[in-house]
Amino acid sequence: MEIARELARKNAAVIFTKCWCCMCHSMKALLYELGASPAVYELDQHVNGAEMEWGLRALGCCPVVPVVFIGGALVGSAQDIISLHVDGSLKHLLINAKAIWL
Amino acid sequence: MEDTSPRTDTSTDADTEDKMLRDQLQGIGASDGSDKSRDQKTLRRLAQNREAARKSRLRKKAYVQQLESSRMKLTQLEQELQRARQQGIFISSSGEQSQSNGGNGALAFDVEYARWLEEHNKRINELRGAVNSHAGDGELRIIVDGIVSHYDDIFRIKGDAAKTDVFHILSGMWKTPAERCFLWLGGFRSSELLKLLINQLEPLTEQQLLAINNLQQSSQQAEDALSQGMEALQQSLAETLAGSLGPTGSSGNVANYMGQMAMAMGKLGTLEGFIRQADNLRQQTLQQMHRILTTRQSARALLAISDYFSRLRALSSLWLARPRE
Numbered sequence: 544m545e546i547a548r549e550l551a552r553k554n555a556a557v558i559f560t561k562c563w564c565c566m567c568h569s570m571k572a573l574l575y576e577l578g579a580s581p582a583v584y585e586l587d588q589h590v591n592g593a594e595m596e597w598g599l600r601a602l603g604c605c606p607v608v609p610v611v612f613i614g615g616a617l618v619g620s621a622q623d624i625i626s627l628h629v630d631g632s633l634k635h636l637l638i639n640a641k642a643i644w645l
Numbered sequence: 646m647e648d649t650s651p652r653t654d655t656s657t658d659a660d661t662e663d664k665m666l667r668d669q670l671q672g673i674g675a676s677d678g679s680d681k682s683r684d685q686k687t688l689r690r691l692a693q694n695r696e697a698a699r700k701s702r703l704r705k706k707a708y709v710q711q712l713e714s715s716r717m718k719l720t721q722l723e724q725e726l727q728r729a730r731q732q733g734i735f736i737s738s739s740g741e742q743s744q745s746n747g748g749n750g751a752l753a754f755d756v757e758y759a760r761w762l763e764e765h766n767k768r769i770n771e772l773r774g775a776v777n778s779h780a781g782d783g784e785l786r787i788i789v790d791g792i793v794s795h796y797d798d799i800f801r802i803k804g805d806a807a808k809t810d811v812f813h814i815l816s817g818m819w820k821t822p823a824e825r826c827f828l829w830l831g832g833f834r835s836s837e838l839l840k841l842l843i844n845q846l847e848p849l850t851e852q853q854l855l856a857i858n859n860l861q862q863s864s865q866q867a868e869d870a871l872s873q874g875m876e877a878l879q880q881s882l883a884e885t886l887a888g889s890l891g892p893t894g895s896s897g898n899v900a901n902y903m904g905q906m907a908m909a910m911g912k913l914g915t916l917e918g919f920i921r922q923a924d925n926l927r928q929q930t931l932q933q934m935h936r937i938l939t940t941r942q943s944a945r946a947l948l949a950i951s952d953y954f955s956r957l958r959a960l961s962s963l964w965l966a967r968p969r970e
Contacts, residue, residue, distance in 0.1 A: 563881065563912070565874045565875070565881065566919065567874075568877040569870045569875075569919075570870065572870040573867060576870065621918070622921075622925055625926055626925065626929050629860070629926065629930055631863070
């Protein structure tokens with residue numbers, strides 16, 4: 544259960560995806576566009592994928608992918624990412640976590 | 646029971662009927678008195694004729710009443726349609742509706758959208774009146790806030806409709822042709838709308854100008870990200886379907902085909918999520934714009950947006966009515 548959170552703390556920006564998930568593709572694209580280099584963990588490819596997915600669901604992540612962590616903290620799903628991006632908060636979160644620099 | 650008497654007409658009234666019957670009886674009575682059984686048969690026949698005629702009149706009356714009420718209903722529907730057309734709502738001809746269940750969902754959404762648009766236009770007119778009559782900020786804020794939260798309604802309605810018929814929303818067939826020119830993921834592009842508005846909103850403070858420009862850039866970035874996801878979806882879907890092409894015949898290929906169809910179905914299912922996020926983006930952008938601007942500026946912005954879409958709809962009407970060779 545803790546595997547997902549452990550991994551989330553290792554990098555300033557972390558995104559959990561599945562290889563066939565196209566919304567994951569969109570969120571990755573957005574983070575790249577902002578200059579971030581998120582660590583990408585594909586739940587259906589990773590050796591501990593099943594356990595990670597279980598942990599994320601336990602955190603309340605629905606849909607389970609895409610899920611973004613910034614500075615070790617859970618930010619949320621595509622819906623959350625877009626909302627935070629529009630009001631300018633996403634950029635600040637990334638800067639504070641040193642995921643991007645101005 | 647057939648009406649056999651040539652002189653009994655369904656449009657004659659009961660009195661004339663009686664008179665004719667009496668004449669017939671008198672005629673019969675004046676003839677050979679010994680044919681009593683024949684008289685009785687004739688009497689019975691005439692009574693039956695009379696009954697048939699009466700029933701026929703009642704049926705005709707019921708039919709005419711039904712026609713009258715249908716005609717009234719038709720007039721009502723025509724008026725509603727005319728009103729909707731005047732609002733610039735595109736009413737597709739019945740031939741374009743799909744025959745499946747999706748068709749019913751699509752039609753239901755079209756009707757809900759038309760109702761929402763009518764309410765929206767009412768509120769916009771109220772706002773225009775308030776602005777033109779130099780209403781105070783307090784009054785303006787109530788109307789503006791109302792319009793912004795009314796936008797929430799259509800996003801919710803679209804979300805529900807996308808669950809039943811995502812392709813109808815994606816198609817934009819519920820919008821007018823000219824609007825469809827600019828269709829992006831089942832609606833308008835917020836980034837383009839903001840570009841149009843920036844000129845209308847002056848004077849803006851430095852801070853506001855920066856915020857609006859940032860908002861425009863953010864919404865464009867989000868739009869691009871969603872578009873990339875959609876492209877990935879298209880490519881993935883194409884690859885899945887192409888994977889099942891090949892020499893036909895073996896049972897292995899049939900199993901393959903079924904598996905790939907199942908995968909393709911799963912991919913189509915994710916379309917709804919893209920529509921939802923596209924609408925989420927529109928909704929968030931609208932609300933953020935409202936936060937950045939003053940009440941009066943928001944009022945001008947909402948009027949400008951509404952006027953722009955009205956012009957697009959008017960253009961559609963002109964286009965559809967244009968003379969052709």
